[in-house]
Structure formats: C-alpha cells, structure tokens
Amino acid sequence: MLGEEINSFFKVWLTVLTSLCYCHAIGKIVPKGTKRLTFLLPLVCLFLFLPLKINSPHLGGLTAFFIVWLGNFKLLLFAFDRGPLNTHLSLPLFVTLACLPVKIQQNPSSKPQLNKGISSSSNVNYAVKGLLLGIILCAYDYVEFMHPVFIKLLYSLHIYFFLEIVLAIGAVVVRSFSGLELEPQFNNPFLSTSLQDFWGKRWNLMVTSILRPTVYEPTLRFWSSVIGRKWAPLPSVFSTFVVSGVMHELMFYYLGRVSPTGEVTWFFLIHGFCLTVEIGLKKAFREWWQPPWVVTGPLTIGFVLGTGFWLFIPQFTRSKVDARSFEEYAELGALLKSCSERVLRVFGQSKRL
Structure with missing residues (x-):
C-alpha cells in the first residue's frame, strides 16, 4: 500500500510541475489582470483536485498544503503580478517558488560567522525535537492508560515537532540544490x-x-x-x-x-x-x-x-488521521527493516566472496 501511495505521489507532483511550466509560459505571453487569471483558473481547479489522488495522511497532507493553499494563492497573486512569482524568474526558480514555501536569499554571503552559530544552535534544537518526537511515538503504545486531555496534548506536540523536523530537512535539501531558503x-x-x-x-x-x-x-x-x-x-x-x-x-x-x-x-x-x-x-x-x-x-x-x-485536535481522531498515520509508521518501519536486512545480506555475501 505504501508503494502505491508513493507512486501516486510522484504522478501528482509530475502533473504539478508540468502545470507550473504552463503557468510560467502564460505569464510570458498573457498580460496581467483578469485575462491572465482566466488562463490560470483551470490550473487552480486542477490543484484542488490532485490531492484527492493521494490517501496517505503524510504525503497527501503536505501535498495539499503546498499546492492547494500556498501554490494556488501564489498563482492568484501572479495573475495580477503580485507576490513572489513574476515573469522575470527563470523556469526552475518559478516552479520552485510556486510549489514550495521558499524564498530568495538576500545577501547570502553576509555575516557568515553569525549564520554558522545559528546553524549549530539549530542543529541541537532539531536534534532535541527529533528525540522528543520519538518519545511521543513510543508513548502512543500506552494511550489506553492516559487521560484524554493528555492524549490531545501529545497530538499537539506531535504536529508541532513533525512539521518542524520535516520542514528543517526540506530546508537543507532546498538550500543544497538551489541556494534558496525555506520560509x-x-x-x-x-x-x-x-x-x-x-x-x-x-x-x-x-x-x-x-x-x-x-x-x-x-x-x-x-x-x-x-x-x-x-x-x-x-x-x-x-x-x-x-x-x-x-x-x-x-x-x-x-x-x-x-x-x-x-x-x-x-x-x-x-x-x-x-x-x-x-x-x-x-x-x-x-x-x-x-x-x-x-x-x-x-x-x-x-x-x-x-x-x-x-x-x-479532535478532528484528527474523527477523520481517523491518527490511526492511519500509525499504520503508515508501521509500514515504513517494516520497509526500512526489510531494506536494511537486504543490504546486510548482500554485504555479508560480498565479504565471503
């Protein structure tokens, strides 16, 4: 099931990238205003539909947030030449800014020592939050012994730490490949x-x-x-x-x-x-x-x-997002265990040879 979701995830994002290439071209040939808005509205409607192709709460939730909220709102601004998107951007930069919460660095070379100190402090901060997220995931095994209010507090901290860590990882990837900063x-x-x-x-x-x-x-x-x-x-x-x-x-x-x-x-x-x-x-x-x-x-x-x-917070339970998330964690854990066993097996065979 996880494999099918990953496959759907890549198909959706391939469609998103293709659609944003179209938006970039429209910006070059159609003047700003209601006329450009008319050409962009079909893409806005498409972006509203695409997350329905993904059932995974993690992959689907992030996709919906990035393209339905951030992406669509940026395209609506772009129709009138407002916001971060404009016709002077290169295609790769336009696509990156449109579908991800990133910003162009201002004076990236300034204050390198200060940035280095901040980065070191942030690494410790995220390491602590990662450890706390792991403790929270382990604590879910004992929810039947917990007060409902405490469970809701765990959900709140889970959301906070999960978003912090995922977006921090995303920031590192984006910065490495494009020199942009995640908001x-x-x-x-x-x-x-x-x-x-x-x-x-x-x-x-x-x-x-x-x-x-x-x-x-x-x-x-x-x-x-x-x-x-x-x-x-x-x-x-x-x-x-x-x-x-x-x-x-x-x-x-x-x-x-x-x-x-x-x-x-x-x-x-x-x-x-x-x-x-x-x-x-x-x-x-x-x-x-x-x-x-x-x-x-x-x-x-x-x-x-x-x-x-x-x-x-009760909406996560009502929509069974919590239960489906735990199932996804279990599937991911089993997949990682299987992959690690295969790597160790191949490594052991190569040593014998």
Missing part, C-alpha cells in the same frame, strides 16, 4: 505574549506570509477607505481568520475525506474575534496599561490549547 514555520510559539504575537509572529508563519498579501492587505485597503486607517485592521484580521478557517476545513477533508462539521472553522472564528478584540483594546488602552508577559503568556498558551483541545 520559517514556527518561532518558539510557547513564548507568545499575546494572540497577536502567536498568530502573527510565531505559529504557522508560512500561512501568515501567504494570507497577508492575498486576504489581509486587500481587505485592509478596502476598510481603510470606509472606516479609516486606525480601525481598518480589525475587520481585516477577522476576514483573514475566516479564510484560514475555510482552508483548514479543506485541509482536513483532504486528510480524512470526511464531511466537515464546522468545528475547525469555529476555532478560527473564535480566535479571529478574540484577536480583533485584543487589537482594539491595545489601540484604545496601550498608553494606560500593558500587562506583563508573566500574565499574558500563560493566558495566551492556555487559551490556544484549551480551544484547540475542544475544536481543532
């Missing part, structure tokens, strides 16, 4: 001082970077002309969370192929509303009172975890 995904979210800090600067930064030009900035310009620049961020932030909620519902559908219940959307609506209130209060009372981090930090993390345990 950061997390920035120590457990140190968040507010919802604004959590969502804007620390959690899921790839999503933040694509929602800002596609949703937040256009709505900000609209509301600035209606209610003024000072208060325009409030409806703009809430609109961004509405779109994020809908897109997360779609991601869960790709993962589990289960009809949405709306709970994930409600999670983002609640956070969008609370963040809107928080920003409004900051604008109104910033000069009077600023609570210390020792108060706002635990409140922020507690609110995120509490609403996540209530509305977000």
